[in-house]
Amino acid sequence: MLAGVLHQIMSGLATGGIYASVALALVMIYQSTHHVNFAQGEMATFSTYVALMFINAGFSYWEALVMAVVLSFIVGVAIERVLMRPLANAPVLASVGVFIGLLLVVNAMSGWFFDYTIKQFPSPFPDHPMLGGYLSGHELGSTGVTLLVLLSVYLFFRHTRLGLAMRAAAHNATSSRLVGIRVGWMLALGWGLAAAIGAVAGCMVAPIVFLDPNMMGGILLYAFAGALLGGIDSPLGSVLGGFAVGVIENLGGAYLVGTELKLTMALVIIVGVLLIKPTGLMGRRVYSRV
Amino acid sequence: MTNLLEAKGLHAAYGETRVLHGIDFAIRQGGVTALLGANGAGKTTTLRAICGLIRTRGEMTLDGKRIDGMATEDIVRLGVAHVPEGRGTFMELTVEENMRLGAYTRPAREATDDFEHMFDYFPRLKERYKQQAGTLSGGEQQMLAIVRALLLRPRLLLLDEPSFGLAPLIVQEIFRILGRIKEDAGVSILLVEQNAAIALEFAEDAYVLETGRIVMAGSSADISKDEGIRRSYLGY
Numbered sequence: 001m002l003a004g005v006l007h008q009i010m011s012g013l014a015t016g017g018i019y020a021s022v023a024l025a026l027v028m029i030y031q032s033t034h035h036v037n038f039a040q041g042e043m044a045t046f047s048t049y050v051a052l053m054f055i056n057a058g059f060s061y062w063e064a065l066v067m068a069v070v071l072s073f074i075v076g077v078a079i080e081r082v083l084m085r086p087l088a089n090a091p092v093l094a095s096v097g098v099f100i101g102l103l104l105v106v107n108a109m110s111g112w113f114f115d116y117t118i119k120q121f122p123s124p125f126p127d128h129p130m131l132g133g134y135l136s137g138h139e140l141g142s143t144g145v146t147l148l149v150l151l152s153v154y155l156f157f158r159h160t161r162l163g164l165a166m167r168a169a170a171h172n173a174t175s176s177r178l179v180g181i182r183v184g185w186m187l188a189l190g191w192g193l194a195a196a197i198g199a200v201a202g203c204m205v206a207p208i209v210f211l212d213p214n215m216m217g218g219i220l221l222y223a224f225a226g227a228l229l230g231g232i233d234s235p236l237g238s239v240l241g242g243f244a245v246g247v248i249e250n251l252g253g254a255y256l257v258g259t260e261l262k263l264t265m266a267l268v269i270i271v272g273v274l275l276i277k278p279t280g281l282m283g284r285r286v287y288s289r290v
Numbered sequence: 291m292t293n294l295l296e297a298k299g300l301h302a303a304y305g306e307t308r309v310l311h312g313i314d315f316a317i318r319q320g321g322v323t324a325l326l327g328a329n330g331a332g333k334t335t336t337l338r339a340i341c342g343l344i345r346t347r348g349e350m351t352l353d354g355k356r357i358d359g360m361a362t363e364d365i366v367r368l369g370v371a372h373v374p375e376g377r378g379t380f381m382e383l384t385v386e387e388n389m390r391l392g393a394y395t396r397p398a399r400e401a402t403d404d405f406e407h408m409f410d411y412f413p414r415l416k417e418r419y420k421q422q423a424g425t426l427s428g429g430e431q432q433m434l435a436i437v438r439a440l441l442l443r444p445r446l447l448l449l450d451e452p453s454f455g456l457a458p459l460i461v462q463e464i465f466r467i468l469g470r471i472k473e474d475a476g477v478s479i480l481l482v483e484q485n486a487a488i489a490l491e492f493a494e495d496a497y498v499l500e501t502g503r504i505v506m507a508g509s510s511a512d513i514s515k516d517e518g519i520r521r522s523y524l525g526y
Contacts, residue, residue: 161390161398168380168391175378177362178341178371179442180395 007134008250014139015208016246017146021201022216022223023242024153025194027235032170032187033084035095036224036232037194039102041216043079044198046106047072048206048215049114051199052121061124069199076195080188110213121206142204149200150239153193157235166190218263222249225269231283241280245269294319294446294478295340300348300358302332302339309335311502312348317446317495322472322479324489324510327499327523333482334375336499337448340480341365341372352446367395371444375451377435381424385415388423388434392441401441408437411467429460436464440471447479453488461485465492490514498523 022040029037047068054064083102087095125141135143157163169176169186176183202216209215222245230241245266253262273280295317302310309332317323325333339346342362350358357365366372380388389408393401409416412433418426423434432452439447452468453461465488472479483489490496490510498506498519506519513519 161394164383164387164390165394168383168387171382172378172380174343174374175380176391177343178366178374178378179391179438180363180366181391182363 004254005251008254009247010131010134011139012247012250013243014135014143014246015205015250016226016243017143018201018205018219018242019223019226019246020239020242021146021149021197021204022219023227023230023238024150024235025197025201026223026227027232027238028190028194028197030227030232031235032173032190033095035092035099037102038096038099038220039106040194040198041220041223042103042106042110042213043072043076043195044202045211045213045216046110047195047199048121048202048211049110051203052119052206052211053114055122061122065200065203068203069196072195072199073192077188077192079195080191084187084191085184107213114213116213119211121203121211123207138207142207145200145204149197153197153235162189218266221263221266221270222246225266225273228270228273228280231280233284234280234282237280237282240282292319293317294353295480296349296351297340298349300336300339300346300350302335302344302346304335304344309502310339310346313499313502313504315497315504315507317478317480320476320478321495322481322493324486324493324496325480325482325499326486326489326496326513329484330501331499332502333499334450337372337374337450337480337482340448341370366442369443369445370448371439371442371446372448373435373439373450373452375454377431378438379423379426379431379435381422383423385418385421385423385426385434388438389415389441392438395442404441404443408440411471412437429456429464432456432460432464436468436471440475440477444477447477449479449481451482451484453483453485461488468492486520
């Protein structure tokens, strides 16, 4: 029994890492725009298809991953510049409309370019149990990659000039302009980074869930639940929230509601957080004057 | 002496509400100019207009170069530093990070040397260096805002009510240090103040604004001598 619980927790942390990455991508855009990018998951799926395309063209897994990440970054920046920029001062509903439109378009493009059949995605990690059988090689490897991504994002924001400028632009756009920061470009970089992180998450999760155009649908929901749980304006909170949701999902699926109803737990968490503590565990309360 | 900044026929509006109705003014190189007037006269708007934070009509030149219609970031990069109303502190970030942001447009090493210089002026910021800026007192935040602006190595410093909400002793201290900074850095200053007495003492030139129009311009000495202006516009 105890070994079983431990096993569930471990693999919960492994999937939680994926949610944590996607949650971080959501927060990155939310912090500076106060919008949730509903298309984040579909963008990650498309990136994963691009990686698969490179793999099929004969590149190694890692080469394909790096190329997909770089391309996703560029496309993320371009989406902000071309699609979101004109909406900078538009009403909320207009932005929501564009996000949903982007979700549908990217989803359809995945299906159109790469067809709707479910595809296998290779794993670069050894295919045997590790850590005394608690984790598969892929789970352990992908958790490592996820942690590495999260750590580099943290170091980037903490210790580089550009990272500091991006944080400043997200906190206070006017003051940032007044010290000479090109705030528009910081937003675009945020989109690029979010898309790049999504690409890594997609390539890490695809070997487990298989690749189809709707691969990230459920994952985005879990990630959103994680981001809300930790606090949607807190990068650290959202990452911890993502891991927590992974564990809750796995334990609940195994002992509480069964695997078929797992996704409802994401909804329960979302509704629960909004009802009980809308700022999330580590979020800040924001007052606005009306 | 030549003029660093010149504005001719400057109009500004927030949406439909017109705030400035074609004002002309100039800031002398190396001098301190005060902009006085009652609440709602358009003082803050004038500062915002200079750094392109609102839409304007009319002509503005910095050292002969047109800056009207330029993006705020580009005006700032020409050496215009603005300490805005409410101080514009990055509350969630530390004092150190606020200072690094102030020097954002300059090479990092050069700016770090300047930090020590700033601590000479405001030793208290050194004690608070690693602290979150939101936890500073009002006076310390004003000091941080001035430091952030100075780290840009500006040619023109725009100060919006540095005395706002501060105890008289702190206000004195801040103006004493501003005086030193003016001598050392050779920076030109445009000062907006409710407190006309302090401003006229600190500045060499002054303009008096009333509902978006300039009603008087001249040397600070002349303006503080003018009984009528003092009574009607400056309230002391």
